[in-house]
Amino acid sequence: MQGYDRLAAVMAADKGLSIFRSFKRLNAKNLLYLQAEIVNCESELDEIIEEDKNSGDFFREKYSTSVRCLKEGLGDETPKQWVKIRQLRELLDKYNTAALQYAQILRLKPPHAKDREVFQRWLKENAFCSTTAEFNQWFGENDENGGDLVALFGRYENVDALTRWVFRIAIPCFYKLVGYRKAKGDVETGMVYFDDDKIIRATRVTSTITSSAIPATSMIVLYLVNHMAWRLAIIVVYNIGFSMLLGLLAKARRVEVFAASTAFAAVQVAFITNFPRD
Template sequence: MEDQEDLMEGYPKLAALMGKYPILSIYRRFSVLNSRNLLYLQAELIALEDKLKEYTLEDIQSADEKILRHARNWQFLGHAPVGNPSCAQWHTMLAIRDKLKEYNECLLQQRQLATFSRPDPGNLEFLENWLRHPKFGKQALSGPDRNVWIDGKDLLVVAPDSINDSFSRLMRKRVLELYHHIFGSQFRAPSDTENEFYFYDEKTVLRLADIIGTIISALLPVVSVVVLYCVKNMRVRLGLVAVFTVLFSLVLSLIAPAKRVEVFAATAAFTSVQVVFLGSITN
């Protein structure tokens, strides 16, 4: 008997994939629609606010002693007889309260949506290929939403990316692909036999990226010292100091997710070391 999972298709099969692998839980952010909804709610609130000001002014200018108390005593404002013109201010306030709650909730949701990460390009590419593959997605969706991932616009991913620097992402994308094509696919069985997926421990990739980054960071000062020692022309030496300084700052920005001020401080220290060494070999 054929497995039940093999019989699934369309939304159920795509949902099963995303549920099993959160890094593939990629959805539309609907930024434009959310912004438009907030603009409409804002416009409604402004209109209600103008009405409230109008009714408040009418109550203040009223000749009725009870209505005059609306500004000072909520009992008179909140318990005005239904249908009485004097209750317009309070009923408008109640309408504002409901609309304001809706507006604030949408505003907070919009802010929360803005914190979601964009999907990793490699994961998005994988999902697109899975959807097209006749063995897996089988053109899973046929409605207007079928091109959400192919368009690749306005997307978010539920699972945040644990890698937050460009060098580690490069390692994960390029180096891991190279390793997989040369060794992984030859000597390793698929981690997911149903979908023929190969999964690698991300911690290992991060550890490898840290090791390589540390080696590069350690070698760069040594290389700069050796080159400056070998070059005799002072003008060329000064030019090399500038080149190594720029190269050091670029490497630091790519390898370490440091703040701008930290990169500046490290670069300044590196430049000082080069200048001191240059002065020592000149003398």
């Protein structure tokens, strides 16, 4: 596979590398031109309406109150007002479609730095375009197009901090140290892929086990320690650790972390209250 066929295979195999230009400047320019056309057309329509009102013609004066008269006109000639309205209708349809599409493009996020780095390295190693403009369409000669890139798939969206850390740091380090010896590159693209779904499942299992272990170990430690001051210190340490791990292992808001930490502290206090050992 060569050229765009090979690049398409890369994007299909790794959704995180579905990186494209958004052409924000050109899209904005297109909207501005359409808007200017509509404004000029609207101004011309207002002039025509005024002419029809002041024409002294019985039928032309009825155009503003009867769409039927406006469409039928006089004889075989279509009224200029109706022609202009149809022209304006087409422009509005193009403008509204372009505006909604541009709004969707603006919601797309830029590619993550790690995916961008991998994608750029692949492009440099596989110079598949025969023209300079097409080769530089993603990054440009001096990366001037880098800020115009968007990712159609957010690999790091809707995942916790632990999963993002595994994607960005753990997997690349593992591949550099050990994985490159056993990993086999894809036949079509020559790249080595790691299954995102398996990574997410593994981090979820880790989160589940950790969330179960923290309260249990906390109760064990508090039960084994006799001195109340040490117990209170342990509660503080466990609460800090619990809050940090909650922020790392779960997609929780600050208020949710605060509420969970408060509830965890309350459980520990209730435990030492019911089992005084001093």
